[in-house]
Amino acid sequence: METLLAAIIDKRPKSRVTIKPDQHVFRGERVPLRCDIDADGVSSWKYNWYKGETEGSGVSQHSDEVTLTVSEKAQTVLSVSPQTWLTEGDPVTLNCAVTGSSTGWTFSWFTVSSSVNTYKRVRYEPLSDSRRGAGGKHTVSSADLKHTGVYVCAAERGNPAYETLYSNKQPLWVTGVSPPVSLIIRPNRTQHFTLVSLSLSCEDQSNSDRWTVRRYTESWGPEDCSSFYGGSQTGSTCTISSTSTLDTGVYWCQSESGEEYHPVNITVHFGVILESPVHPVTEGETLTLRCLYDYVSPPILSADFYKDGSLVQNQTTEMIIPTVSKSHEGFYNCKHTARGESPKSWISVRGSRSESQISVLKILTSVLAACPYLLVTVVLIYKCCRMRSKTPE
Template identity: 70%
Template sequence: MELSQLPLVLLLISNIHSGNTEGETVTLRCDIDGEGVTGWRYSWYKDGSNSVFSELQEHTFSPVTESDAGKYFCYGAERGGSRTSNIGDEVTLTVDTPQAVLSVSPQKWLTEGDPVTLICEVYGSSTGWTFSWYAVSSDYSNRYNLLSDSSRGAGGNYTFSSAALKHTGVYVCTAERGKPGYYTTYSNKQPVWVTGVSPPVSLIISPSRTQHFTSVSLSLSCEDQSNSDRWRVKRYTESLGLEDCSSSVWASQTGSTCTISSTITSDTGVYWCQSESGENYHPVNITVHPDVILESPVHPVTEGDTLTLRCLYQHSTPPNLRADFYKDGSLIQSQTTEMIIFNVSKSHEGFYYCKHSERGESPKSWISVRVSRSESQISVLHTLSSVLAVCPYLLVTVVLIFKCCRMRVLISHIHSGNTEGE
C-alpha cells in the first residue's frame, strides 16, 4: 500500500499548552481517519523509543509530572486486518514545576505597630491553591517553622496587623492543590525587619553609615545600658542566608563586637543583634559597593531633626561628589555635594540614592523617620490634662444628679404620707 493510501492519523492532545504545570491533567488522544475499518489497535511512542508507551486511544496523565515531558507520536493497526496507518506528527509535551513566589507588602522595613502582609503566589498556574507560611529558623539547622496561626485555603495573603520585634526574620511559603495533595517547592526567602522605638540594645556601626566601600574595615557592636557581652551579631545575605559572626569565616567577634577586616560586595545584607534567648533587635541594612555610595544615618531620624546626605566616591580626596539626589526614584536635588533636609517629617521617609554623570549611582538606602518621644509625651500629657480639667465638672454634675434624685425621693415620700393622712 502506498503512503498516500494510508489512513490519516490525527493526534489530539486535550488541555495541553506551552508549559503545562505539574499537577494538572493532560490527555493524549489518537484519532485515525480510515474508511471501512471497524477497529484500530493503537500504539504510543515517546522520545523516539521503539518500546510502546501506551496502547490506549486516549492516554491521560493525572496529574502530569515533570517526568512525563517529552515528544509523543501515535500509530495504528487494523484489528483483524492488514491495514496500518501512517505515523502521526510528533507533539512536544512540556511540563513546568510550579514555583511559589513570596513578596512583602508594603515594604520589608517596618516600625513597631506597622501592618505587613506576606503574599504567596504560584506564577503561570491556575487557581485552586491553598497556602502555608513558614519562618526560617535563626540557628544553623535551617528549619522551616510553620506559623502557628498559618491559614490554609483562605487565599495567598498572611498579615501581621501590628508588627512586633519578634516578627523580625526570614519567611518562605508553599502551596498545595488537589487530592492527593500536590505541593510546590518552597518559595524564595523574604526578610522582614522591624525596628523598635526604644530597643534594649543598639547596633553601633563604624564608620557610622549604612553604605560602605569595598576593601575597607567595618566594625559592628551591640551595646546595651549594662555594657554586657550577652549579644551576638547576626546577618542575612542573599548569597549565604542566615549567619552568625562568632562562627564565621567572613568576620571575627570579640565580646559583642563583630569585625570585618576587608569588605566585599557579598557582605551586603541585614545585620542585627541577637540575645542569648534568641530575640532579634535593631536590624540595619548594610550595603557594600565600589566607587559611589550614599552617606546616610544608621539609625532612624527623629521628626523635627535635620537629615544630611552626602554622595561619596572611593577614589578621590576629598571623596565628596557633586551629584543628583533622588527619593523613591524622583529627582529632588541636583548637582550638590550634600543634601540637607531641615525639620524632618514622616513624609520624608523613603528610599534615597545619589547619581553622578560619570562615576555612576549609589545603591538605595531606606531612611526611616520616627515620632519624637517628647512629642509623644506632650500628647499623653495633653490628653491627661484634658481629662483632669474635665473631671471637676463631671464630679459636680454627678453630685447634682445624686442630690436631685434624693430630693425627688424625699418629695415622693412626703407626698405619699400626706395622701395616707387625708
C-alpha cells in the same frame, strides 16, 4: 440529501470535556479528564478519547478541543506589600502566587530558621497559622518585632497532593519605636567601602554583654558574627576586619532568649557610596546626605541625588533637608557622571517625640481637670443614698 444529513448530525448530543484542577498542570501532577454528555433517554455511553485528532467512532458529536499544557515543577513567587522595612504597628501583606497558574492552590507559609547548623543547611519552620487557603495572602494588620524574619511560601493542590517548590526567600524587617538596644555602626553610615574595617556594637542602658550581633545575607543566610568571614565578637561588639561585597545584608542584635532587635541594612560596595543615617530620622530634624568615593581626597563628590528613582538635587556636595517630614521617607542614592552610582538606601522617618509628649500631656491634663467634678458627683450620690436610707417609711 446533504442538508438532511447535516440536520441529523446536528441533532446528535454533544460531549463536553473538563480538566481538573486546571488546563495548565505540572510534570508529575495527577490530572483527571472528564467527558460529559447532556442527552435525554440514554443512560450509558461508550466513551472514546482522542489526542490531537478529531476523527473517531461514536454516536454523539465530538466535544470542543481542550488544550492541556504541561510544565516543569511548579514555582511559587513571594512578594511583600507595601514594603519590606516596617515600623511597629504598620500593616503588611505577604503575597504568594504560582507562576503561570492560579486555580485550586492551597498556600502554606514558613520562616527560615535563625539557627543554622555547621553545614549551612537552612531549615523552614511553619508558621502557627500557616495554612491560608486559596487566597495566597498572609496579612498582618499591625506588625510586631516578632514578625522580623525571612519568609518563604509553598502551595499544593489535588488528591494526592501535588506540592510546589519553595518560593524565593523574602526578608521582612520591623524596627521598634523604642527598642531596648541600639546597633551602633562605626563608621556611622549604612553603606561602606570594600577592604575596610567595620565595627558593630549592641549597646543598651546597662552596657551588658548579653547581646549577639547576627546577620542575614543572600550568600549565607542567617549567621552569628563569629561565623562571618573575617568576623570576631568581643562582648557585644562584632568586628569585620576587611569588608567585601559578600558582607552586604541585614544586621541585628539578638538577646540570649532569641529576641531580635534593631535590624539595619548594610551595603558594602566597590565604588561610589551614599552617606546616610543608620537610625530613623525624626520629623522636624535635619537630614544630610553625601556622595563618597574612596579613591579621591577628600572623599566627597559633587553628584546628583535621587529619591525613589527621581532626581531631587543635582551637582552638589551634600543634599540637605532642613525639616524632615514623613513624605521624605524613601530610597535614596547618588550618581557621579564619571565615578558611577551608589546603591540605594532606605531612609525611615518617625513621628516627632515632642508631638507624642504633647498628646500624652493633653490627656493627663484633661483627666486631672475632670477629677474634681467626678469627686463632687461621687460625694453627692453617696450623700443622697444615705439620706434615702434614713428616711422613715
